[in-house]
Amino acid sequence: MINRRTFLAGTAGLAGTAFAGPFAGGNAFAQAAAPTYKPEEGSSLRLLRWVPFVPAEEEAWLANTKKFTDATGVEVRIDKESWEDVRPKAAVAANVGSGPDMVMSWFDDPQQYPDKLVDLTDLGTSIGQANGGWYAGLEGYAKRGDQFIALPLCAIGNAVVYRDSHVKAAGFSEFPKDTAGFLELCKAMQAKGTPAGFPHGKAVGDGNNYAHWLLWSHGGQMVDESGKVVINSPETLAAVKYAMELYKTFIPGTESWQDVNNNRAFLAGQVSLIANGVSVYYAALKDPATQEMAKDMRSTNFPIGPVGKSVELAQTSTISVFKHTKYPEAAKAYLQFMYQPDNMNAWIQGASAYCCQPLKGLANNPVWTSNPIHAAYARASETLRPNGYAGPLGAASAGTMADYVLVDMFAEAVTGQSSPEDAIANAERRANRYYRV
Amino acid sequence: MSVSTASPPAGTKASFFERLSQSRNGLGLLFMLPAALFLLCFLTYPLGLGVWLGFTDTMIGRPGIFIGLENYEYLWHDRVFWMSVFNTVVYTAVASVLKFVLGLWLAIILNEHLPFKTFFRAIILLPWVVPTVLSALAFWWIYDSQFSIISFVLMKAGLISAPINFLGDPTNARLSVIAANVWRGIPFVAISLLAGLQTIPASLHEAAALDGATSWQRFRSITLPLLTPIIAVVMTFSVLFTFTDFQLIYVLTKGGPVNATHLMATLSFQRGIPGGALGEGAAIAVAMVPFLLAAILFSFFGLQRRRWQQGGSD
Numbered sequence: 043m044i045n046r047r048t049f050l051a052g053t054a055g056l057a058g059t060a061f062a063g064p065f066a067g068g069n070a071f072a073q074a075a076a077p078t079y080k081p082e083e084g085s086s087l088r089l090l091r092w093v094p095f096v097p098a099e100e101e102a103w104l105a106n107t108k109k110f111t112d113a114t115g116v117e118v119r120i121d122k123e124s125w126e127d128v129r130p131k132a133a134v135a136a137n138v139g140s141g142p143d144m145v146m147s148w149f150d151d152p153q154q155y156p157d158k159l160v161d162l163t164d165l166g167t168s169i170g171q172a173n174g175g176w177y178a179g180l181e182g183y184a185k186r187g188d189q190f191i192a193l194p195l196c197a198i199g200n201a202v203v204y205r206d207s208h209v210k211a212a213g214f215s216e217f218p219k220d221t222a223g224f225l226e227l228c229k230a231m232q233a234k235g236t237p238a239g240f241p242h243g244k245a246v247g248d249g250n251n252y253a254h255w256l257l258w259s260h261g262g263q264m265v266d267e268s269g270k271v272v273i274n275s276p277e278t279l280a281a282v283k284y285a286m287e288l289y290k291t292f293i294p295g296t297e298s299w300q301d302v303n304n305n306r307a308f309l310a311g312q313v314s315l316i317a318n319g320v321s322v323y324y325a326a327l328k329d330p331a332t333q334e335m336a337k338d339m340r341s342t343n344f345p346i347g348p349v350g351k352s353v354e355l356a357q358t359s360t361i362s363v364f365k366h367t368k369y370p371e372a373a374k375a376y377l378q379f380m381y382q383p384d385n386m387n388a389w390i391q392g393a394s395a396y397c398c399q400p401l402k403g404l405a406n407n408p409v410w411t412s413n414p415i416h417a418a419y420a421r422a423s424e425t426l427r428p429n430g431y432a433g434p435l436g437a438a439s440a441g442t443m444a445d446y447v448l449v450d451m452f453a454e455a456v457t458g459q460s461s462p463e464d465a466i467a468n469a470e471r472r473a474n475r476y477y478r479v
Numbered sequence: 480m481s482v483s484t485a486s487p488p489a490g491t492k493a494s495f496f497e498r499l500s501q502s503r504n505g506l507g508l509l510f511m512l513p514a515a516l517f518l519l520c521f522l523t524y525p526l527g528l529g530v531w532l533g534f535t536d537t538m539i540g541r542p543g544i545f546i547g548l549e550n551y552e553y554l555w556h557d558r559v560f561w562m563s564v565f566n567t568v569v570y571t572a573v574a575s576v577l578k579f580v581l582g583l584w585l586a587i588i589l590n591e592h593l594p595f596k597t598f599f600r601a602i603i604l605l606p607w608v609v610p611t612v613l614s615a616l617a618f619w620w621i622y623d624s625q626f627s628i629i630s631f632v633l634m635k636a637g638l639i640s641a642p643i644n645f646l647g648d649p650t651n652a653r654l655s656v657i658a659a660n661v662w663r664g665i666p667f668v669a670i671s672l673l674a675g676l677q678t679i680p681a682s683l684h685e686a687a688a689l690d691g692a693t694s695w696q697r698f699r700s701i702t703l704p705l706l707t708p709i710i711a712v713v714m715t716f717s718v719l720f721t722f723t724d725f726q727l728i729y730v731l732t733k734g735g736p737v738n739a740t741h742l743m744a745t746l747s748f749q750r751g752i753p754g755g756a757l758g759e760g761a762a763i764a765v766a767m768v769p770f771l772l773a774a775i776l777f778s779f780f781g782l783q784r785r786r787w788q789q790g791g792s793d
Binding site for chain 1: 538539541553557558559622623624625626641642644645646647648649652732733734735736737738749750752753754755756759
């Protein structure tokens with residue numbers, strides 16, 4: 043029974059009765075009794091989250107939060123920060139031991155300060171068991187050894203978005219599946235005056251997604267399993283040379299592109315092929331001037347390179363609870379509530395395919411089949427490869443990405459500032475610094 | 480003649496506060512204490528902490544250990560760091576000279592008897608008043624590789640066939656960020672120098688004019704020497720602001736393309752905060768100190784030479 047103080051959030055009984063809805067199937071995976079958390083007397087929480095990209099996603103999150111507050115009396119204040127500012131803010135909060143109680147952060151942020159985070163192993167294990175398990179890639183970001191230092195929240199897929207009519211006009215009735223065909227397509231599109239564009243500037247999200255796909259699709263990797271830097275390899279050289287060829291087909295100026303530039307150029311009709319989250323589609327749909335363009339938009343996954351399988355980075359987010367919180371039980375109860383299948387499904391649906399579910403049991407969310415353009419984003423959690431593959435996640439992998447080591451390597455080579463070999467050697471040197479050779 | 484001295488009654492001793500109130504040194508110390516405490520807490524401590532961090536391998540969320548000069552050794556061989564040093568020096572030197580020349584020019588014009596003088600003096604401050612981030616965002620659009628208004632106008636006029644790659648080409652990017660900085664910094668220099676110009680007595684110019692001095696001679700021998708103390712102060716501040724610039728670069732390029740516009744301040748932030756390497760970030764910040772000290776020393780010992788100010792030649 044729920045009252046304002048004793049809140050048995052997340053139990054099968056609760057999910058099946060009080061909040062049961064169209065997604066109650068998630069409980070079919072329930073195997074063990076979920077832990078119960080009793081919010082501390084007088085508790086209130088502060089969550090630091092990234093500024094939402096899709097308004098309905100925030101509405102769904104807030105609606106779930108309100109339900110939690112109504113059920114428990116625990117007020118949850120949600121602070122929003124521009125998504126690039128979440129990392130420094132969270133890092134400072136972790137360091138000084140003050141600030142928000144919970145943070146919705148990016149990539150391997152929790153791995154940078156695992157000692158400052160509340161152990162969520164019981165919660166993570168029970169939620170995973172009840173919902174068909176976590177996707178491995180996302181789970182890796184949230185775990186340190188066997189311990190959950192965060193809960194995986196979502197993967198934000200980065201798919202190739204293109205104008206169907208322009209691809210067809212370039213002579214391609216189907217979108218190429220491999221990197222060789224993709225290069226030919228980009229050449230043909232450039233010749234037709236409807237070029238592609240991928241960021242080679244300091245674009246935290248899109249730039250890293252593109253650079254990692256270039257590297258991984260050709261079999262290169264930053265480090266091996268032991269964390270030894272192995273970027274200087276023939277595979278990386280092949281990736282850099284491929285990037286140089288691809289770059290020649292781009293609209294000029296992509297060296298300066300930050301995250302928003304590709305959306306802007308696409309929506310203005312300047313480029314016809316980019317890689318982005320689904321938000322660009324909804325931006326087109328919302329504006330009467332670009333609604334016709336939205337009808338012509340399609341999405342697909344990045345082509346497969348010599349490595350023979352789909353390998354993408356995908357932006358990932360996790361939620362952690364800081365040890366400095368005065369109300370760890372309330373925080374756990376809140377998370378348990380937000381991860382109940384109905385609540386999580388409502389949130390995923392609100393995000394309109396922008397956020398891909400962290401739990402396998404939620405994969406049949408109707409959002410993925412509600413619009414064909416969503417399909418390419420449905421696999422993000424399943425196929426993502428973690429940052430700093432194949433090495434351990436932590437300060438080194440996070441620092442290497444934050445210092446744009448890979449993005450700069452490709453940018454140096456494609457702009458002709460360095461030879462491919464020199465660009466790779468420089469990336470190796472910089473990565474070695476983070477991996478402390 | 481009799482001398483009488485007031486002495487405290489035998490057996491009573493002046494209280495501590497009484498003695499303090501009579502002591503010049505004691506009072507001096509007392510009055511300086513708040514300022515000293517403020518400086519200690521908010522200047523000396525952070526600066527000292529920054530210097531110390533530069534000698535450690537502190538990461539965000541993990542206390543570091545003393546590693547001596549290792550951060551500096553790494554930076555010594557780091558071409559991104561050296562590029563940021565080069566960029567910072569070029570950015571500061573070019574922007575400061577341009578701000579000085581254009582600012583002085585503007586100040587001299589504003590010092591003349593113009594119609595709507597007050598209005599112009601007020602409006603000239605606008606770039607300085609607008610928050611840097613907002614003006615940087617405006618420049619971001621002005622320099623956009625696809626939607627630049629400059630490119631648009633030039634293309635409409637038939638002068639160019641494709642948009643100018645303002646922020647994508649290293650040279651263009653450097654010039655673009657310098658131009659934005661100059662636009663923003665001119666008002667400070669101009670208004671400060673204008674204040675200096677108004678302190679120069681008109682009689683000196685009149686006397687020189689009667690003696691047949693040309694405009695240039697009056698500027699060279701009267702205006703410039705008398706303005707030099709103000710120039711020294713204004714340019715010291717201007718150089719310091721420019722050298723430590725962050726917002727403009729961070730909004731416009733984040734240091735790109737390929738680090739061509741990374742300044743020491745932006746690189747320090749990138750590595751220290753998002754990158755988590757607080758020690759290395761601090762080392763980059765500390766590496767700025769010698770340059771800043773040199774700029775200050777140049778200003779005080781170079782520009783403030785008395786004899787030169789008085790028309791001598793050293």
